[in-house]
Amino acid sequence: xxxxxxxxxxxxxxxxxxxxxxxxxxxxxxxxxxxxxxxxxxxxxxxxxxxxxxxxxxxxxxxxxxxxxxxxxxxxxxxxxxxxxxxxxxxxxxxxxxxxxxxxxxxxxxxxx
Amino acid sequence: xxxxxxxxxxxxxxxxxxxxxxxxxxxxxxxxxxxxxxxxxxxxxxxxxxxxxxxxxxxxxxxxxxxxxxxxxxxxxxxxxxxxxxxxxxxxxxxxxxxxxxxxxxxxxxxxx
Numbered sequence: 001x002x003x004x005x006x007x008x009x010x011x012x013x014x015x016x017x018x019x020x021x022x023x024x025x026x027x028x029x030x031x032x033x034x035x036x037x038x039x040x041x042x043x044x045x046x047x048x049x050x051x052x053x054x055x056x057x058x059x060x061x062x063x064x065x066x067x068x069x070x071x072x073x074x075x076x077x078x079x080x081x082x083x084x085x086x087x088x089x090x091x092x093x094x095x096x097x098x099x100x101x102x103x104x105x106x107x108x109x110x111x112x113x
Numbered sequence: 114x115x116x117x118x119x120x121x122x123x124x125x126x127x128x129x130x131x132x133x134x135x136x137x138x139x140x141x142x143x144x145x146x147x148x149x150x151x152x153x154x155x156x157x158x159x160x161x162x163x164x165x166x167x168x169x170x171x172x173x174x175x176x177x178x179x180x181x182x183x184x185x186x187x188x189x190x191x192x193x194x195x196x197x198x199x200x201x202x203x204x205x206x207x208x209x210x211x212x213x214x215x216x217x218x219x220x221x222x223x224x225x226x
Contacts, residue, residue, distance in 0.1 A: 004156075033213065033214075040218065041218065042202065042216045042217060042218040042219055043157075043202070043214075043216040044216075045212075045213040045214075048212055048213060050212075056212065058212075058213055059213075090156055090157065092157075092214075099145045099162075099164045099206065101147075101159045101162065102157075102159070102214055104149075104156035104157040104158070105156050106155060106156045107155075107156050
């Protein structure tokens with residue numbers, strides 16, 4: 001089944017404790033992206049990757065890192081999480097081409113206390 | 114920059130009522146337009162899309178027409194069902210840079226029987 005998977009689905013952590021949210025897709029998609037969803041703000045892009053070893057900042061990259069060493073994986077790293085990073089996070093992927101549909105993962109709900 | 118504005122929710126309807134969710138956009142070029150749906154506890158799924166002016170996207174009884182002259186992409190359904198209760202997002206993709214989907218803030222639809 002074609003899908004984007006994220007782990008973990010739920011995470012409660014404390015300020016400053018490094019964490020990684022994994023994202024993997026099995027569709028051989030070139031493009032991958034991370035979004036965060038907050039009430040009243042909709043979805044905002046954090047980082048994206050057009051292909052392996054090619055990443056760039058989205059609208060809200062502060063406090064996040066990413067890497068794209070393999071085509072299928074695009075982990076999101078929070079080196080020192082803070083409470084303002086409490087949010088619902090979505091990974092997405094698509095084929096190259098701006099008209100292509102983006103496929104979204106199920107989401108990771110992160111709470112930083 | 115590019116932006117999407119959609120009507121605030123929540124929208125509350127009875128089963129079999131007619132649905133319209135308004136969406137307008139601002140873009141410098143000729144974007145592709147999308148409607149995504151998010152069911153409770155799930156990620157976003159593509160509902161329909163249109164890639165050029167006057168295109169009509171349709172799926173599951175939902176329709177939207179790409180209107181360049183009014184920069185709009187309103188979502189309609191003739192007869193809603195309880196199972197249509199979800200959050201609906203209008204989005205655009207810049208066909209030049211294509212680095213992100215720009216989302217509206219989402220409209221919550223609640224359908225009662």
